[in-house]
Amino acid sequence: MRRKLLTILISLIILLSIQIPLPACAQTNFHDLTSSQVQQLTAIKYSLTTVDDLESRGVLSVDLANLQRKYYLTNAQTLLSSPVAPEQLTALLKNYDKLHDVQTLSIKQRIAGFFTFVNIIWFASSILLVIAIGWLVALYLLPILFAIPPGVYEIIIYAVCLTSIVGGREFASGIAEFIALPGCLGLIGALTFSEYLHRKALQQFYEESKIDRFSLYSLILFCIWAAVAIAYNSVTIAFLSVISLETFLGFSVLVMPLCYFIGFRERKVIPRTTAASFLLLVFYVGLKITQTDIAYLNIFSSGALFMGAFVYFIGLLILSSKWHGHNNLWHYVGLQILTIVSGVAAIFIGSVWHIAQLQGIGGTFLFLYLLEKYWELPWKKQSWAWATLGLAVLLYLSSLIVRMYPQYFLFSV
Structure with a gap:
């Protein structure tokens, strides 16, 4: 019994040292801008700056300068679907850059802040x-x-x-x-x-x-x-x-x-624990999406989002494995669909509503699921060398993806 309770204590330290996630960034109107729109708006801002400079040096007349400003601001209005002044355009791009810098922080950088x-x-x-x-x-x-x-x-x-x-x-x-x-x-x-x-x-x-x-x-x-x-x-x-x-x-x-x-x-508790973790995760994700404030429950949000997602995806990995044992083929196929949909949904919801822990855990376990399916292929003894080569290539390409998109993986830094 002492060993079991000591296990609880050490487990707490391990899981807390892995990650206690940050609250997601607040949503703003800048999320609707695409990278292409931002580039075009940035070009318009530089053009307006150039017009101001040419007017101040007398290269352009006041009327011609105003005509050029009107042209560029009309293009900006088309992109933003609303009128915008030069000062507003500058402030908009500045705030977008700040938000983009926050959103591209790695998981461990987020941890460092909390x-x-x-x-x-x-x-x-x-x-x-x-x-x-x-x-x-x-x-x-x-x-x-x-x-x-x-x-x-x-x-x-x-x-x-x-x-x-x-x-x-x-x-x-x-x-x-x-x-x-x-x-x-x-x-x-x-x-x-x-x-x-x-x-x-x-x-x-x-x-x-x-x-x-x-x-x-x-x-x-x-x-x-x-x-x-x-x-x-x-x-x-x-x-x-x-x-x-x-x-x-x-x-x-x-x-x-x-x-x-x-x-x-125990084997028999896996479905129950996985289902309970899913309900816990859905409840707190729902609170995040709807921005609902319930007294006395918000303090559990970080733990519920992280542990709920963590335990849920571990359960899915085990249940969807062919080595878990499935008497019914459709039951096995259904679990594969559920695992894939859950991983994609976690990445999508985490990205759109800026739930970093859901996004990182979903991406990580979807990657682990793909590795699991790779080893479930019917490799024969004489093809193990090819299987190992394929695994090496898969891991190499995966490392490049993790470096390019660290926000979708845990422990990426």
């Missing part, structure tokens, strides 16, 4: 604080502590966690969640200790009720962390609660020496 160095230090220090306090207590107070009944320790551990969680409310809003986070993480150790103390009684309870202990603890952590996230309006703690929810549904990260296995605890 998951800052300070936040990394904060999260790491919270973990180290819990470990260091436990270590020092074991070193210097162990003889005395052995004389105290274990039940007293259990009460103290939960009391300390509760004090940290509740006590954060006494601090300013910028500091409060820093105080509450160690208490939230400390609950993992508290549950582990309770499992150790009451393992016989709990084992009997699990067998009689047929409840999976791993799912039960994940649900408990989700309920507590979600409540704390709402109380502190903390996006980080909300992200942790979404991870706990996905863990409760069946998603898991197995940690072994030098290895991490990301997937599902």
Whole structure:
């Protein structure tokens, strides 16, 4: 049990270090402009600048200069479908350039703007604080502590966690969640200790009720962390609660020496977890598209969009594989169509409505799906050399595509 709960803690660190996505950029009218229109408008701006220069040096008369300005502004009006003044044209192109620069930031550059160095230090220090306090207590107070009944320790551990969680409310809003986070993480150790103390009684309870202990603890952590996230309006703690929810549904990260296995605890939970992640993803994508503001739910948006998409596409990759086992050919074909449509839809929706995490995850898993289908081709032993050559060419071309369009892939920088 201790190893499983330690797995949760390490999984949280891994997934948070992978990516906590940024909120998407606000939409403006500049999205309707094509690259061709922008180039033509830029040429018109330069022409207007040239006319102003020639008029100031006396090369063009005032009447001729005004006639030329009218000509160029008429062309600009045709492109924009509305009248525009020279100053407005300059401001429009300047704002478009700024928006374009923001949209072309890579995924890791987006992360740098949200998951800052300070936040990394904060999260790491919270973990180290819990470990260091436990270590020092074991070193210097162990003889005395052995004389105290274990039940007293259990009460103290939960009391300390509760004090940290509740006590954060006494601090300013910028500091409060820093105080509450160690208490939230400390609950993992508290549950582990309770499992150790009451393992016989709990084992009997699990067998009689047929409840999976791993799912039960994940649900408990989700309920507590979600409540704390709402109380502190903390996006980080909300992200942790979404991870706990996905863990409760069946998603898991197995940690072994030098290895991490990301997937599902059991085969039978894959369809259920994939479907639940899809519903979670659809709900929050709908809120993004409609720009709906629901109290207490917005803080879960980052975690729901990232984890929902991540778990959903992992589930589709497994379900659509021919090695998963399909008794019905049409069932297998339907899953292929669903996976392709989901990947294309994620890229399209993420691009149009500027949902970076959906766009990056959709593109990455669509690429992994294509690799999976490549290896599902009926290669024979004598054709493995050709298969390897084809894979090398495919990966080489893919690396070029990733460099050209980094916004559609995770870890592209």
